[in-house]
Amino acid sequence: MRFLFFMRLKINGETVENLQAATVGELLDTLRIERGKVAVEVNMSVIKKQDYERFLLSDGDAVEIVNFVGGG
Amino acid sequence: MEDKLVIKDVEFRSRLWVGTGKYKDFEETKKAIEASGADVVTVSVRRVNITDRKSENLLDYIDPRKYKILPNTAGCYTVEDALRYSRLAREAGISDLVKLEVIGDERTLFPDTIGLLKATEVLAKEGFIVLPYTNDDPIMARRLEDAGAAAVMPLGAPIGSGLGIRNPYNIRIIIETAVKIPVVVDAGVGTASDAAIAMELGCDAVLINTGIAGAKDPVAMASAMKHAVIAGRLAYRAGRIGKKLYATASSPIEGML
Numbered sequence: 554m555r556f557l558f559f560m561r562l563k564i565n566g567e568t569v570e571n572l573q574a575a576t577v578g579e580l581l582d583t584l585r586i587e588r589g590k591v592a593v594e595v596n597m598s599v600i601k602k603q604d605y606e607r608f609l610l611s612d613g614d615a616v617e618i619v620n621f622v623g624g625g
Numbered sequence: 626m627e628d629k630l631v632i633k634d635v636e637f638r639s640r641l642w643v644g645t646g647k648y649k650d651f652e653e654t655k656k657a658i659e660a661s662g663a664d665v666v667t668v669s670v671r672r673v674n675i676t677d678r679k680s681e682n683l684l685d686y687i688d689p690r691k692y693k694i695l696p697n698t699a700g701c702y703t704v705e706d707a708l709r710y711s712r713l714a715r716e717a718g719i720s721d722l723v724k725l726e727v728i729g730d731e732r733t734l735f736p737d738t739i740g741l742l743k744a745t746e747v748l749a750k751e752g753f754i755v756l757p758y759t760n761d762d763p764i765m766a767r768r769l770e771d772a773g774a775a776a777v778m779p780l781g782a783p784i785g786s787g788l789g790i791r792n793p794y795n796i797r798i799i800i801e802t803a804v805k806i807p808v809v810v811d812a813g814v815g816t817a818s819d820a821a822i823a824m825e826l827g828c829d830a831v832l833i834n835t836g837i838a839g840a841k842d843p844v845a846m847a848s849a850m851k852h853a854v855i856a857g858r859l860a861y862r863a864g865r866i867g868k869k870l871y872a873t874a875s876s877p878i879e880g881m882l
Contacts, residue, residue, distance in 0.1 A: 564675055565672040565673065565675055566672070567675070569675075584675050584678070585678045586673060586675070586678070587682075590682055590684050590717065591673055591717055592670070592713040592714070592715075592716035592717035593716075594709075594713060597709070599712045599713055599716050600716075601716065602716070617672065617713075618672065618673045618675065619670050619671060619672055619673060619713050619717060620670075620671070620673050620682060620683075620684075620717060621668040621669065621670060621671075621682075621683050621684060621694065621696065621714075621717060621718070622668065622669050622670075622671045622683055623644075623645035623646040623647070623648060623654060623668065623669070623683055624644060624645060624646045624667060624668050624669025624697055624699050624834075625644030625645075625646045625647075625667055625669075625697065625699065625784065625785075625812075625832070625834030625835070
């Protein structure tokens, strides 16, 4: 069993406390974000989709979650 | 004869490319894109709203299996930002295409061509299909080609200005002598005649956003642009007549009473 760890992350510029997500994959699930249409960056590095389940988040990480919006 | 546009092994069905910004809603975006006949749509990379998960996604309306999604780096003023947005776009999307923008000035949105050149070089080495939004300078277009750009996208006029093709002579020089890669006029097209002029000059394609989205009836304008691009391309291939100052009669003199 995994040790439950409540973290503080900076997600899209906002500080989010008491998060219970060990990996990028778990974070996306917690936030109810569909994986197919987003890209994730942790501390300025892009995380590939195939690495979502094994990329471990650490307290204080800066996470960016982006998608496509209308633009020219 | 077939007249297909190919950019670095990517085949395009349409020579009109359209943006997805400034529409009233996704429904209108979808209808206008359908009316335009475009198979390339540009998008921007922005933060997901993490608090309101009910908000809809653009890709729910624009099927990436049906359209080529061309992400831009709009809003980036530095090389670093443009690289960061490009890499995120590649991960969020399904292709290596990027419409690279490195903006130099807020008021004109003119490109910072020095930064653009640097970013083009880096991204081309990373395997991106780089389509840089540049100014109408033939020498810069050539430099971008040398740096690995797959096509160049010179502006007709400032983004969203609707001023048309302000420097048709330079656009022609870019097409005829500066580069061998495709030339896609980006920005400034305000109405159908502007799109036709761009195509008559020999451009390979035209990218339009505001000219369609900002029209009173965007869906009707999308259709107008579609026809203008087709007409302009046909006229270019047909070869227009030379311009002369004086008249030459179309009807014979012989046989007159």
